[in-house]
Amino acid sequence: MxxxxxxxxxxxxxxTTRLAEMARKNAIENMIRHGMPVDFDTAYNELLELINEYGSNFPRHFDYLLRRLDLRYNPKWVAAGVIAYHNTKFAYLRxxxxxxxxxxxxxxxxxxxxxxxxxxxxxxxxxxxxxxxxxxxxxxxxxxxxxxxxxxxxxxxxxxxxxxxxxxxxxxxxxxxxxxxxxxxxxxxxxxxxxxxxxxxxxxxxxxxxxxxxxxxxxxxxxxxxxxxxxxxxxxxxxxxx
Amino acid sequence: MxxxxxxxxxxxxxxTTRLAEMARKNAIENMIRHGMPVDFDTAYNELLELINEYGSNFPRHFDYLLRRLDLRYNPKWVAAGVIAYHNTKFAYLRxxxxxxxxxxxxxxxxxxxxxxxxxxxxxxxxxxxxxxxxxxxxxxxxxxxxxxxxxxxxxxxxxxxxxxxxxxxxxxxxxxxxxxxxxxxxxxxxxxxxxxxxxxxxxxxxxxxxxxxxxxxxxxxxxxxxxxxxxxxxxxxxxxxx
Structure with a gap:
């Protein structure tokens, strides 16, 4: 019984998988929109590699992304990524x-x-x-x-x-x-x-x-x-x- | 010139001041709504004391709140606090x-x-x-x-x-x-x-x-x-x- x-x-x-993918893509797009000088594919693939290495619960994805892309640290870009990531997560959680x-x-x-x-x-x-x-x-x-x-x-x-x-x-x-x-x-x-x-x-x-x-x-x-x-x-x- | x-x-x-106050109140209310066994005033005043001591940027307010209130740790209550806090912050930022x-x-x-x-x-x-x-x-x-x-x-x-x-x-x-x-x-x-x-x-x-x-x-x-x-x-x- x-x-x-x-x-x-x-x-x-x-x-969650679909959500995480959407949130990550929106994060990269928003970072680029606020001046991060990289094309979407380069940044997105680098982020996926990073998540693969550090795990999806690593709290400093966007910081590390800038380091991996040889860009100087810019809290504006990180904030743009964080905002878009959270907005997506909250709006699209299904x-x-x-x-x-x-x-x-x-x-x-x-x-x-x-x-x-x-x-x-x-x-x-x-x-x-x-x-x-x-x-x-x-x-x-x-x-x-x-x-x-x-x-x-x-x-x-x-x-x-x-x-x-x-x-x-x-x-x-x-x-x-x-x-x-x-x-x-x-x-x-x-x-x-x-x-x-x-x-x-x-x-x-x-x-x-x-x-x-x-x-x-x-x-x-x-x-x-x-x-x-x-x-x-x-x-x-x-x-x-x- | x-x-x-x-x-x-x-x-x-x-x-920000008005926003933080609203966010904290909503957080406490949502924690209580999800079962935290304390009355609003006790919890809210404890939170204010805690923020006063540890600063508003301390990342573990809600964890510490439970400890101060002698309650066992419950991630559900912490999540309820975090959700309400963030929702308020995003919705009411002016x-x-x-x-x-x-x-x-x-x-x-x-x-x-x-x-x-x-x-x-x-x-x-x-x-x-x-x-x-x-x-x-x-x-x-x-x-x-x-x-x-x-x-x-x-x-x-x-x-x-x-x-x-x-x-x-x-x-x-x-x-x-x-x-x-x-x-x-x-x-x-x-x-x-x-x-x-x-x-x-x-x-x-x-x-x-x-x-x-x-x-x-x-x-x-x-x-x-x-x-x-x-x-x-x-x-x-x-x-x-x-």
Missing amino acids: IKVVFFDLDDTIAD EVRHVRKTLLKLREMGLRLGIITDGDPIKQWEKILRLDLDDFFEHVVISDFEGVKKPHPKIFQKALRIFGVKAQEAVMVGDRLYSDIYGAKSVGMHTVWFRYGKYANREEEYREYADHEITDLLDVLKIIEVLNSGKDDSNKKVHADR | IKVVFFDLDDTIAD EVRHVRKTLLKLREMGLRLGIITDGDPIKQWEKILRLDLDDFFEHVVISDFEGVKKPHPKIFQKALRIFGVKAQEAVMVGDRLYSDIYGAKSVGMHTVWFRYGKYANREEEYREYADHEITDLLDVLKIIEVLNSGKDDSNKKVHADR
Whole structure:
């Protein structure tokens, strides 16, 4: 009997990849508009390289961009980048298609809901609150707050303990085969791989850990119905695809 | 002959005190709305004390607020505070009354314009860009970027060097008697004390350094006209007021 459904946040609940790309492009455009003497492609590619090396949570992207482009430091350009980045992030933050419908339906079906996500706790909460989705979730488990990251079993075990349920009573839905699916499976949860965004065709070496694969979140409802009716034949699906 | 007019930024160009107060109140309200178990007055007064002790640029106000209130850390509440604070800042940032009219008229009169301000360079540029005022100013001199703060003569001398003018060819307009007026006077600039915001009746021990006192920025125009007509009798005014 499934009692709890856990969701990953980025690119499962919040449409983050598309948003980040748009925000970065607008940042570069605004820096150039305020006098940064570089063409768009050079600056944008340099920014992508930088993010690749330093990670997307590095707080000094625009400073470092100027250094990499051999430009003198100019707080005006950095401010122009920051403004455009934030404006875009606030204006274009969207939930993934069918999120709200799915969550609402799951709650109507009596399921309890949680989020298990990596990332900066304040930034992750900011997305949940800005999307007005917090009332759907009983608990949000954020790895940087707990001190352990997905796919480490501890973060999933912690989530199970918080809800007071067994692994086989929980489903994990996420876009990352490695951190979400492999991680949740390793503690014994049911797993649903949401093939969406830039990881839709990546990390396939962990595909065997996905009990189900979906491209529309509403399909979570059917999976739960089947699991709770006792007619689960889901494992066949994954192997049939290979 | 006056050639350059320098303005302070906070509470001379950008209406910051009122904005900060509104942003802080909204932050506390949103934290309480998302479950922080404290009443508004307790939390708001604690926040003001904290800002008083750690300064307004301290980046961890909301974290520390929870500690001071003996509450366990909760990133959801911090995120709620951050969101409301930023939303307010972006939605309510205003220029001080008559700023744009004054700047436009000064440019029409052939004056060159600059800003001399303290504060974080990126945040200061952010205000200028969000207010769309950057085209009016030839140079923005920010103390945290130059490594020296108002009222140190160096920051004013630096501004004069950048513009290539003598002190007696420049006017400084600002709301702070100590940092703006005393500082600018110490290098020999003409000074205009803009009595506005929370410093309208403070630091009066430096009042003798103000050549002029105004409560409407448009009065800068008359002062420049008089100075450039050679009929300057402004020093009398200050003493007449005492």
